[in-house]
Amino acid sequence: MTTLPPSFDDRDGYIWYNGKTVDWRDAKIHVLNHGLHYGSCVFEGTRIYNGNIFKLTEHTQRLHDSANMLGFTIPYSVEELNQATIDIAAKNNITDGYIRPVAWRGSEQMAIRTDRSSIHTAICAWEMPKYFGEEALMKGLKLTFAPWKRPSPETEPVHAKAAGLYMICTLSKNKVMDEGFDDALMLDYRGYIAEATGANFFMVMDGELHTPTPDCFLDGITRRTVIELAKKRGINVVERHIQPEELAKASQAFLTGSAAEVTPIGSIECELGNFEFKVGDITRQMMQDYSDLVRS
Ligand SMILES: Cc1ncc(COP(=O)(O)O)c(C=O)c1O
Numbered sequence: 001m002t003t004l005p006p007s008f009d010d011r012d013g014y015i016w017y018n019g020k021t022v023d024w025r026d027a028k029i030h031v032l033n034h035g036l037h038y039g040s041c042v043f044e045g046t047r048i049y050n051g052n053i054f055k056l057t058e059h060t061q062r063l064h065d066s067a068n069m070l071g072f073t074i075p076y077s078v079e080e081l082n083q084a085t086i087d088i089a090a091k092n093n094i095t096d097g098y099i100r101p102v103a104w105r106g107s108e109q110m111a112i113r114t115d116r117s118s119i120h121t122a123i124c125a126w127e128m129p130k131y132f133g134e135e136a137l138m139k140g141l142k143l144t145f146a147p148w149k150r151p152s153p154e155t156e157p158v159h160a161k162a163a164g165l166y167m168i169c170t171l172s173k174n175k176v177m178d179e180g181f182d183d184a185l186m187l188d189y190r191g192y193i194a195e196a197t198g199a200n201f202f203m204v205m206d207g208e209l210h211t212p213t214p215d216c217f218l219d220g221i222t223r224r225t226v227i228e229l230a231k232k233r234g235i236n237v238v239e240r241h242i243q244p245e246e247l248a249k250a251s252q253a254f255l256t257g258s259a260a261e262v263t264p265i266g267s268i269e270c271e272l273g274n275f276e277f278k279v280g281d282i283t284r285q286m287m288q289d290y291s292d293l294v295r296s
Contacts, residue, residue, distance in 0.1 A: 009025065010025060011024050011025075011126070012024060013091075013092045013126070014088060014091045014092055015027040015088065015122055015123070015124050016084045016085075016087070016088040016122060016123040016124075017120075017121075017122045018120055018121060018122070019076070019084075021087075021088065021091060024124075027122060027124070029104075029106075029107075029120070030107045032107050032110050033104070033105075033106060033107050034104070034105035034106060034107065034108075034109065034110070034114060034117055035104025035105050035106075035120075035163070036104075037110065038105075038112065039162065039163055039164030040070060040072070040104055040105035040114065040117070041102065041103070041104040041105075041162065041163035041164070042063060042066035042067050042069075042070060042102070042103050042104075042160060042161055042162050042163065043063070043066075043100060043101065043102040043103070043161060043163060044059045044060070044062060044063045044099070044100065044101045044102075044161060045059075045098065045099075045100060045161075045198075045257075045258045045259050046059040046085070046098070046099040046100075046101070046258055047097070047098060047099070047128075047258050047259070047261075047294065048089050048094060048095065048096060048097050048098075048099060048125070049096055049294045049295050050095060050096065050295055051089075051095040053085060053086065053089065053099065054258070054294045055221050055225070056082050056085060056086075057078060057082060058221050059099075059101070059221065059258075060078045060081045060082050060085065060101070061078055062161060062221070063081070063101050063103060063161070064078060064081075065160070066160040066161045066162055067103050067119075069157040069159065069160035069162070070157060070160060070162055071114070072103075072105060072114075072117070072119050073119065074103050074119060074121055075119055075121070076121055081101065081121070081123070084123055085099055085101065085123050085125075088123050088124070088125050089125040092125050092126070094125045094126065094127060096127065097125055097126055097127040097128050098125070098126055098127075098128035098259065099123065099124070099125045100123070100124045100125075100126075101121070101122070101123045101124075102121070102122050102123075102124075103119060103120065103121045103122075104119070104120055104163075105117040105118070105119060105120075106118040106119070106120050128259075130261075131257075131259040131260045131261070131263070132182060132183075132260060132263050136182060136263055136264070136266075137263065137264065137287070138279070139264075139266050139279070140254075140263075140264040140265050140266025140267070140277060140279050141182040141183055141255065141263060141264065141265045141266060142180070142181050142182050142266055142267050142269070143176075143181055143182060143183050143184065143185050143196070143265055143267065143268045143269070144176050144179070144181045144184060144185070144268065144269045144270055145184065145185055145186075145187065145244070145268075145270045145271075146168070146172035146175075146176065146184035146185060146186040146187070146197065147171070147172060147175055147184075148168035148171055148172050148186065149168075149186060149187050149188055149189050149191075149194075150168075150186050150187070150188040150189065150194040150195070150216050150217045151189055151216065152188075152189045152216060153215065153216050155189075158216045158217060159214075159217075159218065159219070161218060168186075169186075169197035169198060170197075172184040172186060172197050173197045173198075181269070183196045183197055183198075183199075183255070184196065184197055185201065185268060186217075187244065188212075188216050188217070189216065190241075191243070191244070192212060192241045192242055192243060192244075193212050193242045193243070193244055193247075194212055194216065194217045195212065195214075195217045195218070195220075196255050196257075196260075198257055198259060198260065199220070199222075199255035199256055199257030199259070199260035199263070200212075200214070200217075200218070200219075200220040200222065200223040200255065200256045200257060201253070201255060202223075202226065202253065202254050202255075202256065202286075203242070203246075203247070203250035203252065203253040203254075203277075204250060204251050204252035204253065204280065204282045204283065205246075205249055205250050205251070207235070207236075207282070208235065208236040208237070208238055209227075209230050209235055209236070209237045209238065209282065210237075210238045210240065210242060210246075210250070211223065211227070211237065211238070211239055211242075212239070212240070212241065212242050213239050213240055213241055214239075220256060220257055220258075221258065222256040222257050222258055222260075222261070222262075222290070223256050223257075225256075225290065225293065226256050226262060226286055226290060227239075229286060229289040229290060229293065230282075230286065232289075233285060233289070235282060235285075244270065244272055245272060247268055247272070247275040248272075248273070248275060250275070250277065251277065251278060251280060252264070252277050252278055252279070252280040252282055252283045253265040253268070253277045253283075254283050254286065254287075256290075261287075261290060261291070261294075262283070262286050262287040262290045262291075264277070264279040264283045264287070265277055266279070
């Protein structure tokens with residue numbers, strides 16, 4: 001029998017909450033909260049390896065940038081949040097795990113208008129195993145296309161890591177996992193390949209890495225790291241719009257993300273066919289280089 005992890009509101013430990021360290025179970029919000037009702041909420045997903053937080057400042061800066069894209073300012077500087085992140089990971093004895101900073105509008109106004117809203121910030125840290133499990137690392141993920149598309153930049157602040165943008169990710173992930181897949185690959189509003197529900201997409205074609213231009217979805221920190229790592233290895237990286245039909249010409253494919261790290265894709269099943277990929281040389285090299293870098 002597999003034991004499920006404890007609910008996230010019922011754990012031992014501490015959470016950094018609006019400048020104070022509070023007991024884990026006391027980090028509460030009121031039900032009449034703008035973040036909850038109207039999606040005024042941004043967050044981050046950061047990893048800590050051997051006690052070092054990988055690209056901490058990039059993540060904290062992105063939290064600030066995401067908040068600005070939603071029209072609010074986090075009342076703590078990047079430096080203050082960096083220190084709070086380091087402190088709360090240490091206070092919880094987390095040396096290898098996941099960190100979740102989050103910022104949201106409070107309860108002053110239960111309406112669309114938010115001119116009097118306060119801004120709240122919290123940082124949580126917990127131990128986390130591999131996002132996709134060991135089997136995926138060996139064989140590759142089984143993906144299919146999502147029923148939802150990434151929206152155009154004219155319809156949403158698409159570059160923010162904002163809670164509201166994850167509605168279609170959850171709908172897609174639940175649907176495809178219920179059908180036996182590991183994750184969904186999302187097309188964008190034009191029909192190009194965009195990204196998975198919580199990770200960016202790469203494929204290998206003729207010894208080069210191809211990845212979608214992030215013009216309507218998150219340009220992941222891991223994505224940018226992998227591009228740098230590939231270039232260091234002399235691998236040509238092409239950022240461009242990718243049509244789903246082009247999957248037929250790819251020999252390898254993988255996902256990247258702070259949680260997903262570098263995870264190979266074994267197959268993508270869709271109306272166009274069942275595309276199969278090898279966990280090949282370039283994929284393995286990127287998995288290794290990324291793993292070495294985050295622990296260096
Ligand atoms: C929708 C989405 N795309 C891409 C990524 C990858 O971003 P990063 O590498 O910065 O974690 C994530 C994870 O944060 C994500 O949730």
